[in-house]
Amino acid sequence: MNFPPIDSINQFTYMPIPLWCNNDDCPKAHTSHHLHRTCKGVNIQRERTYASVGLGEYVRDPDTIVHYDPEFDTFTYGNSIKKSRISALKNLEKGDFIAFFASFQKNISPYDSQFYFIGFFEFKQVYDPNILEDFSEIANNDHIRCDNYTNEYRIWKGSKKSMLFKHGVPFDRTLAINIIRDIKFDTVNKNGEPRSDFTVINSKTRAVRQISFPQTKYFWEAVKKHNPDCWIND
Incomplete structure (x- = not known):
């Protein structure tokens, strides 16, 4: 994800940062990747994604877990x-x-x-x-x-x-x-x-x-x- 946009009059959308997956048991552990709702160990009832906080339209993958x-x-x-x-x-x-x-x-x-x-x-x-x-x-x-x-x-x-x-x-x-x-x-x-x-x-x-x-x-x-x-x- 690049830096989020800001318009000509400085109106902006506050974007929380994506989390990185550090679970060695994750099926994608062989490559560096952001934490995703499909990653092993994610509690989707507690974790928030870009989609769940209403910001899915601004990112490539709305199911990325955010902090x-x-x-x-x-x-x-x-x-x-x-x-x-x-x-x-x-x-x-x-x-x-x-x-x-x-x-x-x-x-x-x-x-x-x-x-x-x-x-x-x-x-x-x-x-x-x-x-x-x-x-x-x-x-x-x-x-x-x-x-x-x-x-x-x-x-x-x-x-x-x-x-x-x-x-x-x-x-x-x-x-x-x-x-x-x-x-x-x-x-x-x-x-x-x-x-x-x-x-x-x-x-x-x-x-x-x-x-x-x-x-x-x-x-x-x-x-x-x-x-x-x-x-x-x-």
């Missing part, structure tokens, strides 16, 4: 707290924000790809599913739906004020310079070749990064520019 996380219906996101790249999430306080971005392309060529912010959570609470008795607040998260979590997993929950944007917010050079202190553009790779803005931003955002005031004002200004109905006051 719908984060999800913007009940605003949940799950991950392992042992991963150093998400360590910043451990320090969240109620009312803080978690912003999410994704890759899109406006044309067929993959070289036209760009990052866009797609939404945010107003952080409400973090849950440890290993000690939880009532899962109702996080039941829609894929890790919970598929019983796919270990001791170090946590589920972050957003408030009802969280939102999926109607229009993607370009995460371009201008915004990146304003919100990422140590980012440098117009650099070259180890072969002396120019690094694209997309590559530079990607390399600086593989880990969760904290945006502090006054940098946050640039982020919210960009959000309001493309989504005037956003409730945030700059």
Whole structure:
């Protein structure tokens, strides 16, 4: 699957990522392939496909299993707290924000790809599913739906004020310079070749990064520019 499309006014469709099959007993184990509803061990009552989430028309095989996380219906996101790249999430306080971005392309060529912010959570609470008795607040998260979590997993929950944007917010050079202190553009790779803005931003955002005031004002200004109905006051 290529990057999903985004139109001329930055309207987009949020596409969850496909899962890879890592079952050695799968009949197709001899070749690398995405997890499919026909793969061995798939619980189709729990697992979601592109077809089941209403996105079958956008992909080559609608029966591919997806990982719908984060999800913007009940605003949940799950991950392992042992991963150093998400360590910043451990320090969240109620009312803080978690912003999410994704890759899109406006044309067929993959070289036209760009990052866009797609939404945010107003952080409400973090849950440890290993000690939880009532899962109702996080039941829609894929890790919970598929019983796919270990001791170090946590589920972050957003408030009802969280939102999926109607229009993607370009995460371009201008915004990146304003919100990422140590980012440098117009650099070259180890072969002396120019690094694209997309590559530079990607390399600086593989880990969760904290945006502090006054940098946050640039982020919210960009959000309001493309989504005037956003409730945030700059």
